Amino acid sequence: MLYMVExxxxxxxxxxxxxxxxxxLDEKEYSQKLQRQGQWRHLWRVVGEYANVSIFDASSNDELHTLLSGLPLFPYMQIKVTPLANHPSSIVQE
Known part of the structure; x- marks a missing residue:
């Protein structure tokens, strides 16, 4: 399941x-590990802010929560999660 995480x-x-x-430093190592494993699919910086928009691939809400709460910066973050679904007009279906 794909999730947009701000x-x-x-x-x-x-x-x-x-x-x-x-x-x-720990955050960078952990995030790169998740990216290599394919769980953190995309990572974009928000211009002018200490913020990012990311796409995660997790099998469940619980798995996503585990991934996010494992972030070393988690105690210092505001996080918004949006579950994503395939769009019927998209030529690419995940």
């Missing part, structure tokens, strides 16, 4: 800069 990152100014750098 993420806005809000790291507190008070967070230790070294800890923030470590969390960001």
């Amino acid at each position: 993420m806005i990152v809000q790291i507190p100014q008070s967070l230790d800069p070294e800890l923030a750098a470590k969390i960001k």
Whole structure:
């Protein structure tokens, strides 16, 4: 099942800069692992914001929740999830 996931990152100014750098590095490694596994299909940056729009492929809502809650930046994110369905006019069906 495909999901559009919008993420806005809000790291507190008070967070230790070294800890923030470590969390960001862990986030990059985790996100790239999910991309290589085909679960994180697309990742786009939102221009001018610390935010992204992504497409995830997960077998269920529960699996998606597990993937998202595993993000090291998860505690600092606002996340909006939209389940996607095939459009009847699309020439590509997933």
